Amino acid sequence: MLRKDNKLHLLLIAPVAISFLAFFLIPLARLFLIGGSGENGWLAYLSAFTEPRYIESMLTTLLLSTLVTAVTLAISGVAGVFLARNQFKGHAALTAMLTLPLAFPGVVIGFMIIMLGGRQGLVPTVTDWISGERIVFAYSLVGLFIGYVYFSIPRTILTVMAAAEKLDPRLEEAARSLGAKPLQVVAHVVVPALYPAFLAAGAICFATAMGAFGTAFTLATKINVLPMVIYTEFTMQANIAMAAALSFVLGLITWLALALARSLTGAGVAAAA
Amino acid sequence: MSTALTQKTAAAGAQITLTRCAKSFRTHKALQPLDLQINAGETLALLGPSGCGKTTTLRIIAGLETPDDGGTVMYDGVDVTNVPIERRNVGMVFQSYALFPNMNVLENVKYGLRVRDYSASNANSRASEMLAMMRIEDLAQRRINELSGGQRQRVALARALAPQPRVLLLDEPLAALDARLRDVLRVEIDRLLRSLGITAIYVTHDQSEAMALGDRIAVMNNGVIAQIGTPEEIYFHPADAFVGDFVGTMNSIEHNGKRFTFRPEDIDLVDPTSATFTGTVTQRLFLGDHVQLAVSIDGASSDAPVTIRVRARNSPSLNDKIGLKLQPLTRLARDTH
Numbered sequence: 154m155l156r157k158d159n160k161l162h163l164l165l166i167a168p169v170a171i172s173f174l175a176f177f178l179i180p181l182a183r184l185f186l187i188g189g190s191g192e193n194g195w196l197a198y199l200s201a202f203t204e205p206r207y208i209e210s211m212l213t214t215l216l217l218s219t220l221v222t223a224v225t226l227a228i229s230g231v232a233g234v235f236l237a238r239n240q241f242k243g244h245a246a247l248t249a250m251l252t253l254p255l256a257f258p259g260v261v262i263g264f265m266i267i268m269l270g271g272r273q274g275l276v277p278t279v280t281d282w283i284s285g286e287r288i289v290f291a292y293s294l295v296g297l298f299i300g301y302v303y304f305s306i307p308r309t310i311l312t313v314m315a316a317a318e319k320l321d322p323r324l325e326e327a328a329r330s331l332g333a334k335p336l337q338v339v340a341h342v343v344v345p346a347l348y349p350a351f352l353a354a355g356a357i358c359f360a361t362a363m364g365a366f367g368t369a370f371t372l373a374t375k376i377n378v379l380p381m382v383i384y385t386e387f388t389m390q391a392n393i394a395m396a397a398a399l400s401f402v403l404g405l406i407t408w409l410a411l412a413l414a415r416s417l418t419g420a421g422v423a424a425a426a
Numbered sequence: 427m428s429t430a431l432t433q434k435t436a437a438a439g440a441q442i443t444l445t446r447c448a449k450s451f452r453t454h455k456a457l458q459p460l461d462l463q464i465n466a467g468e469t470l471a472l473l474g475p476s477g478c479g480k481t482t483t484l485r486i487i488a489g490l491e492t493p494d495d496g497g498t499v500m501y502d503g504v505d506v507t508n509v510p511i512e513r514r515n516v517g518m519v520f521q522s523y524a525l526f527p528n529m530n531v532l533e534n535v536k537y538g539l540r541v542r543d544y545s546a547s548n549a550n551s552r553a554s555e556m557l558a559m560m561r562i563e564d565l566a567q568r569r570i571n572e573l574s575g576g577q578r579q580r581v582a583l584a585r586a587l588a589p590q591p592r593v594l595l596l597d598e599p600l601a602a603l604d605a606r607l608r609d610v611l612r613v614e615i616d617r618l619l620r621s622l623g624i625t626a627i628y629v630t631h632d633q634s635e636a637m638a639l640g641d642r643i644a645v646m647n648n649g650v651i652a653q654i655g656t657p658e659e660i661y662f663h664p665a666d667a668f669v670g671d672f673v674g675t676m677n678s679i680e681h682n683g684k685r686f687t688f689r690p691e692d693i694d695l696v697d698p699t700s701a702t703f704t705g706t707v708t709q710r711l712f713l714g715d716h717v718q719l720a721v722s723i724d725g726a727s728s729d730a731p732v733t734i735r736v737r738a739r740n741s742p743s744l745n746d747k748i749g750l751k752l753q754p755l756t757r758l759a760r761d762t763h
Contacts, residue, residue, distance in 0.1 A: 170657070299490055321522060321524060324524050326524070327492075327525075328541075329512045330512070330586070331517075331538030331585070332542050334541070345528035388515070
């Protein structure tokens with residue numbers, strides 16, 4: 154009886170094991186090995202953490218992704234709770250439209266940012282008209298930041314909406330009856346209740362921002378995010394080993410951040426009753 | 427113990443006055459213009475079926491809804507119509523408990539003190555006083571999801587009362603509990619309201635809860651108060667058929683051209699020779715302490731049987747012919763209408 158069960162379990166776990174091996178373990182191991190196959194051997198991994206150019210790029214990418222995640226969660230939090238709580242004409246259409254950026258490749262989003270803040274863009278034209286100065290932000294980290302927030306919102310807002318729908322409005326009313334001011338209600342009741350959803354959505358948002366490439370590629374040459382550096386190493390310098398080493402490190406850092414978020418979710422309480 | 431607690435916990439109950447408070451949600455008129463006064467220290471039960479406007483009335487008093495233009499809410503003669511709930515100093519208890527799941531029992535009870543900037547030691551002593559009053563000291567460190575429904579509602583009461591509110595608002599607080607627990611907590615809430623002398627408004631659809639707890643009952647229907655009065659007035663002198671039916675079973679038959687309206691307990695089994703009515707038992711429900719009978723009355727113009735309650739021992743059987751006599755002093759006021 155037991156033996157039969159075990160066999161069945163083995164059979165059921167096989168698809169997971171195969172896909173994990175084929176699509177994850179083997180390519181990653183291969184990538185790891187390639188990283189150590191260059192002129193400098195395994196030192197490539199060391200230089201990922203010592204060479205100023207790479208460190209700067211890594212920190213820029215981490216900072217950008219963290220900032221994008223924070224701002225996206227704030228926007229999605231407010232919008233998601235509002236959409237979950239209020240029904241109005243065009244609600245379904247608006248929700249669908251908010252998820253639209255998911256369909257755009259990074260290049261298209263980069264193009265949109267150029268139309269907004271590029272040299273001939275909307276914002277510079279308006280600022281020129283107002284103050285005589287053209288404020289161009291598309292080809293910098295600011296442009297990248299706006300683009301990333303734009304395509305991160307759909308990734309988070311649906312998760313937040315689902316959690317907000319489960320949030321009992323009586324909780325907020327109870328807090329108010331006890332004397333809590335609106336901001337205190339948000340800090341003490343709403344955010345703790347949405348915390349698991351924020352962590353889950355934030356993890357996806359962060360990982361996507363860490364690895365996003367198309368938008369950065371479209372916007373500028375001087376943006377020094379890690380995926381751009383990997384691309385440069387790979388194509389311009391033909392330094393395949395370094396590109397592989399950096400890719401592996403990028404994956405490792407993202408994985409660490411996500412694992413951290415996961416363990417925090419486990420420790421937190423699912424506050425939506 | 428209880429007198430010491432009472433002195434410290436007694437909050438000055440506010441007198442509440444609603445003047446021409448109406449409420450519309452889009453095209454739906456949830457509440458017709460309503461005038462209502464709740465005296466300081468009084469417990470008023472708002473009783474009615476769902477959708478009658480009782481919860482809307484409670485939420486207007488709380489400050490969670492604003493009345494339509496022209497309506498005013500006053501606490502002790504001060505107009506608070508436009509004062510938000512967080513500055514009205516009210517305590518609220520909900521059917522769904524609405525305890526904060528991210529805080530333990532003690533933190534929940536202390537919440538109202540925390541946002542009012544009580545010092546840590548004052549908040550702690552006040553909170554433990556509340557836990558003692560609700561007899562839940564042992565639960566102080568428990569998480570909310572480890573509590574039973576009855577324990578949750580005790581925590582909710584402790585939390586609502588901790589900041590010494592001017593009025594306690596209870597929205598169907600016992601509706602989610604099972605029957606036995608409901609009885610226990612009903613006694614507990616009664617003890618609490620009497621000892622604190624706080625103004626309380628108790629919303630319920632359960633007439634026995636309303637009668638047990640209310641100093642007065644406002645029976646509501648279709649957004650208006652159908653009748654307001656003491657439980658005895660409501661039960662014995664209902665203003666209309668709706669109130670009569672809602673607060674208990676009401677029999678109404680026409681017999682020899684005369685209408686008789688009476689409660690099930692107001693009629694006695696007698697020998698058919700000295701009976702007001704005779705009839706046949708068409709249904710018999712044994713309920714332990716009493717038996718509920720449906721009796722088809724001979725010569726009644728309508729076919730609907732009357733419901734009566736008799737003592738269980740030696741009670742009639744199904745299809746028995748029985749005699750019934752109305753008790754002389756218990757006929758309801760509206761017989762004379």
